[in-house]
Amino acid sequence: MPEVPPAVILRMGSHSEKEYIEKTLKQFDGVMVGANLLQISPGATASLLLKLHGICGRPYYVDPMTYAFGSYRDPDTAKVRDDLDWIKSYQKIPGKKGATERKFKGSYRKLAEYFGEPFSTALDRGRAITQADFSNNKVVDAACATIIEFQAERLRSVFREDPQTAALADDLPRPKAVFAPYFYIEPAHVKHWLDLNHRLALATTKQCKDIPVHVVVCGHLDLLAHPDLSALVVKNLLECKPAGGWLWFSRFDERLASKEELLALRWWVEQLSPTMSVFNMHGGFFSLALSKLGMAGTMHGIGYGEQKDVVPVIGLSTPTVQYYLRALHSKYSVLQIQRCFTRLGIKNPEDFFSKICDCAICKRIVGAGLNEFPQFGEIHYSTPNSKRAAQTPAAAKRCRYHFLLNRIKERDRVQRLSLPDIANECAASEKLWSKTVIGPSSEHLQRWAEVLTAGD
Amino acid sequence: MTKFSRESQLLEPVARFAKRKGFGLQSVELPFYKYRIDLYGFSHKNDATVAIELKLKNWKRAVEQTMIYQLCADLVYIAMPEISARRVDKSELESNGIGLIGVRDSGTCTCVVLAKRHVEVHLPYRQLQIKYLKETVSA
Numbered sequence: 285m286p287e288v289p290p291a292v293i294l295r296m297g298s299h300s301e302k303e304y305i306e307k308t309l310k311q312f313d314g315v316m317v318g319a320n321l322l323q324i325s326p327g328a329t330a331s332l333l334l335k336l337h338g339i340c341g342r343p344y345y346v347d348p349m350t351y352a353f354g355s356y357r358d359p360d361t362a363k364v365r366d367d368l369d370w371i372k373s374y375q376k377i378p379g380k381k382g383a384t385e386r387k388f389k390g391s392y393r394k395l396a397e398y399f400g401e402p403f404s405t406a407l408d409r410g411r412a413i414t415q416a417d418f419s420n421n422k423v424v425d426a427a428c429a430t431i432i433e434f435q436a437e438r439l440r441s442v443f444r445e446d447p448q449t450a451a452l453a454d455d456l457p458r459p460k461a462v463f464a465p466y467f468y469i470e471p472a473h474v475k476h477w478l479d480l481n482h483r484l485a486l487a488t489t490k491q492c493k494d495i496p497v498h499v500v501v502c503g504h505l506d507l508l509a510h511p512d513l514s515a516l517v518v519k520n521l522l523e524c525k526p527a528g529g530w531l532w533f534s535r536f537d538e539r540l541a542s543k544e545e546l547l548a549l550r551w552w553v554e555q556l557s558p559t560m561s562v563f564n565m566h567g568g569f570f571s572l573a574l575s576k577l578g579m580a581g582t583m584h585g586i587g588y589g590e591q592k593d594v595v596p597v598i599g600l601s602t603p604t605v606q607y608y609l610r611a612l613h614s615k616y617s618v619l620q621i622q623r624c625f626t627r628l629g630i631k632n633p634e635d636f637f638s639k640i641c642d643c644a645i646c647k648r649i650v651g652a653g654l655n656e657f658p659q660f661g662e663i664h665y666s667t668p669n670s671k672r673a674a675q676t677p678a679a680a681k682r683c684r685y686h687f688l689l690n691r692i693k694e695r696d697r698v699q700r701l702s703l704p705d706i707a708n709e710c711a712a713s714e715k716l717w718s719k720t721v722i723g724p725s726s727e728h729l730q731r732w733a734e735v736l737t738a739g740d
Numbered sequence: 741m742t743k744f745s746r747e748s749q750l751l752e753p754v755a756r757f758a759k760r761k762g763f764g765l766q767s768v769e770l771p772f773y774k775y776r777i778d779l780y781g782f783s784h785k786n787d788a789t790v791a792i793e794l795k796l797k798n799w800k801r802a803v804e805q806t807m808i809y810q811l812c813a814d815l816v817y818i819a820m821p822e823i824s825a826r827r828v829d830k831s832e833l834e835s836n837g838i839g840l841i842g843v844r845d846s847g848t849c850t851c852v853v854l855a856k857r858h859v860e861v862h863l864p865y866r867q868l869q870i871k872y873l874k875e876t877v878s879a
Contacts, residue, residue: 604774617773619773620808623810623860655862663773721807
């Protein structure tokens with residue numbers, strides 16, 4: 285299979301993350317913004333992408349987010365829902381103090397209005413899009429045309445809409461690729477969704493000739509290793525001949541995945557990569573390592589998102605950004621890492637730099653003394669009424685920058701090493717860390733090593 | 741069978757037992773980063789701290805937790821109903837310096853494995869916990 289230099293695309297979840305993107309994007313390979321973010325803050329998003337283009341010239345992509353308008357499997361009950369509830373939020377009722385109502389989020393409402401039928405009608409009726417909404421090929425063609433145009437031109441049109449910025453419109457390049465509209469292949473109606481996604485992909489590749497077209501396969505984890513269905517999806521993709529294919533298997537987590545699931549991911553990459561660039565929509569180090577077998581790259585957020593469910597479970601509190609341990613390609617709490625120091629013989633900053641991390645952030649923090657390492661996990665009570673302490677924003681920031689710097693190191697190292705060397709490093713790390721308190725959670729490395737070298 | 745159906749039912753007998761062993765200053769659910777230590781105690785006389793994890797059955801999870809608690813406590817224990825304590829791999833506890841307390845249905849406790857002082861304690865964490873303990877208990 286063709287070996288390719290692995291690309292890492294950063295996904296910007298909100299504008300609060302722009303500082304990280306601005307500072308590090310020149311060392312990454314591109315940035316992805318969701319259509320919902322673009323639609324709720326078009327001016328800010330367009331300005332940021334233009335600025336980023338000026339800083340580093342890295343390409344950008346716009347995820348059309350069309351799957352948000354389809355049916356989904358409720359993460360709590362596992363039941364199929366078509367009420368679109370997950371794109372709703374509680375919103376204040378004007379004029380009624382303290383009262384709220386559950387309504388569609390403004391970003392998705394605006395997106396549906398822009399996309400037109402059948403997206404707008406789905407929101408109006410309060411029920412998800414079905415295959416029947418696309419029974420007419422004219423609807424398919426019109427939706428694809430609008431969604432191509434949205435990705436290719438929306439940002440530039442934001443500049444054109446204001447006479448003061450109109451001249452800047454052509455300074456912003458078009459995205460590196462446009463995505464065909466896609467929907468989650470919901471397991472209860474697999475054939476329907478596969479058929480619809482295929483029609484949308486075919487129509488998009490037919491219509492869009494001046495920008496490469498990428499197709500997203502967005503399905504349940506069961507699809508990953510299902511022999512008949514995965515063969516059908518691969519056949520469909522090869523028939524479409526897109527320039528790129530993005531794989532997104534909801535609930536797939538490289539670190540928790542079984543050997544069979546990892547082998548299945550490898551199979552998808554080997555089937556598709558000879559004819560298109562294959563990306564993992566939400567992946568980490570294992571996806572980078574698969575570049576040796578043809579995977580073109582992976583995407584994730586600035587401190588999270590190496591795994592993402594199609595419908596995420598929304599927690600009540602802000603999640604802690606944990607410390608990324610490059611040796612195990614996974615995140616752990618500061619206490620877990622610290623508890624390994626004695627067993628690994630880490631007694632001073634130099635030991636830490638050679639055995640854990642020597643990135644610029646760690647050098648600054650731990651360089652002042654090993655006792656400073658807990659700064660990555662610093663906690664506080666964010667308000668006088670807080671019942672639980674939470675990570676300080678400064679600590680979260682340290683962890684995010686540390687993660688991003690480590691991801692760059694990982695990508696570059698994967699590029700330098702051979703596949704057997706990557707597998708050997710994984711196995712060696714697993715052996716070394718198995719003696720520590722986090723040893724039981726390093727077993728993924730052995731699985732990765734076996735899958736990467738399977739059949740050799 | 742045991743009469744204990746909730747971990748919280750173990751608290752009173754274990755707290756009494758720890759007090760008799762000299763850990764007079766005690767706090768329940770003591771925060772330690774994302775963790776909550778079920779029972780944390782300080783013995784002024786011995787200048788020693790103890791962290792105790794209450795568990796009905798899952799001793800392996802308790803081992804993971806108490807190994808983290810070793811960062812802030814001189815001694816760490818798992819406390820379980822006596823019938824569950826019999827099923828614990830004691831050699832694993834001993835090799836990590838973790839102690840085990842068995843709680844009888846009568847409410848009395850017995851020390852099945854004695855915890856050892858270890859080298860993992862991180863003094864700033866220990867001091868913070870003692871300070872927190874003194875402030876919250878006196879408040």
